Amino acid sequence: MGRHREFDVEKALDAALCVFWRKGYEGASYADLTEAAGVERPALYSAFGNKEALFRRALDRYYERYMDFIPEALQLPTAREVAAHILYSAADLHTRYPSHTGCLGINGVLAGSDEAEPVRQALIDARAAGEAQLRERFERAKAEGDLPGTANPDALAAFVMAVSHGMAVQGKAGFSRGRLEAVAEQALSTWPSDRTPELHPEP
Amino acid sequence: MGRHREFDVEKALDAALCVFWRKGYEGASYADLTEAAGVERPALYSAFGNKEALFRRALDRYYERYMDFIPEALQLPTAREVAAHILYSAADLHTRYPSHTGCLGINGVLAGSDEAEPVRQALIDARAAGEAQLRERFERAKAEGDLPGTANPDALAAFVMAVSHGMAVQGKAGFSRGRLEAVAEQALSTWPSDRTPELHPEP
DNA sequence: GTGGTTTAGTAATGGCCATTATGAAAAAGG
DNA sequence: CCTTTTTCATAATGGCCATTACTAAACCAC
Numbered sequence: 001m002g003r004h005r006e007f008d009v010e011k012a013l014d015a016a017l018c019v020f021w022r023k024g025y026e027g028a029s030y031a032d033l034t035e036a037a038g039v040e041r042p043a044l045y046s047a048f049g050n051k052e053a054l055f056r057r058a059l060d061r062y063y064e065r066y067m068d069f070i071p072e073a074l075q076l077p078t079a080r081e082v083a084a085h086i087l088y089s090a091a092d093l094h095t096r097y098p099s100h101t102g103c104l105g106i107n108g109v110l111a112g113s114d115e116a117e118p119v120r121q122a123l124i125d126a127r128a129a130g131e132a133q134l135r136e137r138f139e140r141a142k143a144e145g146d147l148p149g150t151a152n153p154d155a156l157a158a159f160v161m162a163v164s165h166g167m168a169v170q171g172k173a174g175f176s177r178g179r180l181e182a183v184a185e186q187a188l189s190t191w192p193s194d195r196t197p198e199l200h201p202e203p
Numbered sequence: 204m205g206r207h208r209e210f211d212v213e214k215a216l217d218a219a220l221c222v223f224w225r226k227g228y229e230g231a232s233y234a235d236l237t238e239a240a241g242v243e244r245p246a247l248y249s250a251f252g253n254k255e256a257l258f259r260r261a262l263d264r265y266y267e268r269y270m271d272f273i274p275e276a277l278q279l280p281t282a283r284e285v286a287a288h289i290l291y292s293a294a295d296l297h298t299r300y301p302s303h304t305g306c307l308g309i310n311g312v313l314a315g316s317d318e319a320e321p322v323r324q325a326l327i328d329a330r331a332a333g334e335a336q337l338r339e340r341f342e343r344a345k346a347e348g349d350l351p352g353t354a355n356p357d358a359l360a361a362f363v364m365a366v367s368h369g370m371a372v373q374g375k376a377g378f379s380r381g382r383l384e385a386v387a388e389q390a391l392s393t394w395p396s397d398r399t400p401e402l403h404p405e406p
Numbered sequence: 407g408t409g410g411t412t413t414a415g416t417a418a419t420g421g422c423c424a425t426t427a428t429g430a431a432a433a434a435g436g
Numbered sequence: 437c438c439t440t441t442t443t444c445a446t447a448a449t450g451g452c453c454a455t456t457a458c459t460a461a462a463c464c465a466c
């Protein structure tokens with residue numbers, strides 16, 4: 001029993017996600033969030049708890065809704081296709097929405113006050129989880145002979161993530177999608193292989 | 204005439220630089236800055252103006268004192284050496300000081316409140332200036348035949364910067380120097396050349 | 407209907423933020 | 437020594453921050 005909620009919690013979360021994406025965790029004020037959600041302050045608090053909890057919910061949703069290209073990539077047949085899919089998808093995502101460029105996982109908190117430390121750590125953990133999946137995928141590729149025996153899955157995973165993070169920084173700085181794709185192409189240009197590398201496949 | 208300043212302005216600036224490096228522009232409070240500088244609030248204001256001006260001074264000093272490997276790199280004989288020097292120097296810088304890892308130019312502001320927009324733009328401009336120098340250096344390398352005719356100086360410069368920014372993100376996340384060097388090495392393995400890339404031998 | 411329960415909206419609360427007014431202390435010129 | 441000028445340090449100022457009382461309204465069970 002009791003009164004029904006008059007706003008759509010999912011829509012409010014989406015609105016908050018966009019604000020956090022644009023301004024980061026500390027740069028987004030509760031005034032920004034409530035305005036974007038079209039909801040009064042206490043309503044957001046009652047629905048999500050506090051700002052940190054709201055951010056964590058937004059981050060979960062971000063991985064689920066926007067970083068879905070990572071699980072997709074991991075299922076591709078070759079390590080090179082995995083890397084290419086991740087890099088080109090990142091180039092797209094980081095420039096897709098002019099009002100919130102870059103990556104929530106990077107924009108969220110890179111450096112901030114001590115109060116933001118738990119959130120910063122959560123973002124680090126989330127990125128580390130993705131990198132670990134990627135490393136495991138490359139280890140499998142090595143075992144399958146898809147990557148040469150000299151390949152270093154750990155370094156390759158860190159490299160793909162680094163390029164992706166760098167593209168996020170550049171996307172937030174206003175780089176065009178084409179420019180980020182050129183970065184992705186360069187990163188892939190001589191993927192380790194037993195055969196001589198072919199130049200840019202992928203859409 | 205008048206009373207002499209009792210603190211070393213350069214030392215105060217160095218202290219502020221470290222705080223900004225660690226916490227970013229918005230994450231660093233004036234309380235943090237004055238404590239680190241060992242100087243009372245009004246003294247910092249009288250010496251530097253306001254927080255934004257202090258940050259800009261710190262940023263200038265950062266490029267002058269810590270990013271000096273860029274002008275160094277530009278004078279090396281080959282494009283590959285230029286890129287290698289930048290990437291390995293970045294790997295070192297971003298992990299050199301445990302108390303302020305990553306890069307001030309990235310940690311400063313990636314995303315923030317509207318109030319931080321001028322500072323964010325200043326950082327974007329500073330990075331763009333470095334990238335432009337790099338692109339010009341690669342154009343020269345292409346003209347000199349050091350880079351193949353198919354090479355794209357613009358993409359190469361953006362790529363080197365992206366990897367460098369990615370390493371900054373990873374450095375701030377606690378990656379070791381060795382791991383960042385592995386990323387640098389991987390990035391350089393994609394470097395264009397007229398010779399066919401060395402193949403990885405089968406075991 | 408009526409009582410119990412949940413939400414909505416207004417308007418506070420205390421805290422930290424950048425910035426500065428105020429006046430004492432110190433140095434230099436005359 | 438006294439005046440002028442600059443710096444120092446304490447302590448304020450107003451604003452924005454996240455968070456929440458509080459009151460009124462809406463809903464359900466009975």
